[in-house]
Amino acid sequence: MKIYHQLSDFKKLDNAIVTIGTFDGVHFGHQKIIKRLCELAKNSEGESVLLTFFPHPRMIIDPENQELKMINTIEEKAQILASLGVDHLIITPFTRDFSNLSANDYIKNILVDAIGTKKIIIGYDHRFGKDRLGNISTLVENASSYGYQVEEIPEQDINDVAVSSTKIRKALLDGDVALANSxxxxxxxxxxxxxxxxxxxxxxxxxxxxxxxxxxxxxxxxxxxxxxxxxxxxxxxxxxxxxxxxxxxxxxxxxxxxxxxxxxxxxxxxxxxxxxxxxxxxxxxxxxxxxxxxxxxxxxxxxxxxxxxxxxxx
CATH class of the missing domain: 2.40.30.30 (Riboflavin kinase-like)
Incomplete structure (x- = not known):
């Protein structure tokens, strides 16, 4: 797996199969998305790209709140993603300027112009862009204009065991490592x-x-x-x-x-x-x-x- 710490280091691909998210914990729900991402890339003779952010967006948007802790360090996350078969990991520095990028500019400037997205696979509840106004409907509305396809991972597929990073964090803070590990x-x-x-x-x-x-x-x-x-x-x-x-x-x-x-x-x-x-x-x-x-x-x-x-x- 190739790792990029700036979007500018990434060379635009001809057939990028992309997913986006913080993926803290890379838990079972995340793994379903990543497995599907790699499967689509292989079947379409493309390359899998995972776009993530560091620091976590909430650390920048709400810097006074020091309570949020991450299940994985960025290095740990990269190791897990590599083991799952991802081809490219882009770790985008999350800044105030980045958070002010509109949903439409996010799609054009990042997904299309910088990465070369031909298919994006995304969780049903993913939000992006300024004030988190972008969602899967925004991606679908822009798909024909920019020549990419959108595949949604439905709620039941991600949450079939009610997995969430928040629940895992709580289990760990409670000392229930067996539940967190499950x-x-x-x-x-x-x-x-x-x-x-x-x-x-x-x-x-x-x-x-x-x-x-x-x-x-x-x-x-x-x-x-x-x-x-x-x-x-x-x-x-x-x-x-x-x-x-x-x-x-x-x-x-x-x-x-x-x-x-x-x-x-x-x-x-x-x-x-x-x-x-x-x-x-x-x-x-x-x-x-x-x-x-x-x-x-x-x-x-x-x-x-x-x-x-x-x-x-x-």
Whole structure:
């Protein structure tokens, strides 16, 4: 898959089969659209093009609202789209000027003149252009003038399991990673370098790798203990370990910052500075303040036993 970070970097195609959207999470509903996109491109001897935006439009239109977090970083999204077989990914910088482009100018300047769209496949509820006034009817009305076709993905095809990025975000914030993963079709993950912590885990027999997530817009699941797998090393053939992750402020030691830590089972190497990927598989329990480190240690042993039992049952 070829990736373009500016529309101006993209060379207009003779037979572009296009879809548009933010596709946060690239969940089952999104995957139906993308599967159809690639199918149409193959059948028409064209090339599939996915046009997305970064930052998320709501971050630009409503910058004071810092609550919206993304299921995927832009890099994670690109990896998933590549695995689904998309030929071209255009990541258009979403700016105030871009948001003021009228629906008709959006169609002419971007879809037709810049991309060379011959067929556009779009969800029934997609909106575009200034004030989100453009919709599938706008695309259909302009189709004959610009020589492209429109295929609608109906509501029942996208929402047959009531999937939405909003529902997935809520499930993750509630700690319900199993539900989120069932909607996504893959395990939600976070990725980042291992940074130095205060090493308290080592003193109680549960050393942890502290993960720093550099993308501030990335959604982090709710506080608690999780069963996870950890990937490190080569992207195509990583080492995979089992473990239990902790997200929270460490109330037992009166922690002041929210930490993301993972106790990796059967692992004893220094990996400071190394990027690791943590896949969330199950929620074990909520974060709790214990009377001291001894009580915490006993609970962590129970957590480990429960995590191992989870993997044994897989």
């Amino acid at each position: 909607y996504l079709g893959y395990a939600f993950s976070i990725y980042g370098p291992v940074i130095k912590g205060d090493k308290i885990g080592r003193t109680i027999g549960f050393p942890t790798a502290n993960i720093f997530v550099p993308e501030t817009y990335k959604l982090i699941p709710g506080d608690g203990i999780y069963a996870v797998t950890v990937e490190m090393g080569e992207d195509k053939n990583p080492e995979v370990y089992r473990g239990m992750a902790y997200i929270g402020q460490r109330p037992t030691i009166n922690g002041m910052t929210r930490n993301i830590e993972v106790n990796i089972f059967d692992f004893n190497r220094e990996i400071y500075g190394q990027n690791i990927k943590m896949n969330f598989l199950a929620f074990l329990r909520e974060d709790v303040k214990f009377t001291g480190l001894e009580a915490l240690t006993k609970q962590l042993q129970k957590d480990k036993e429960e995590t191992l039992a989870f993997f044994k049952g897989k």
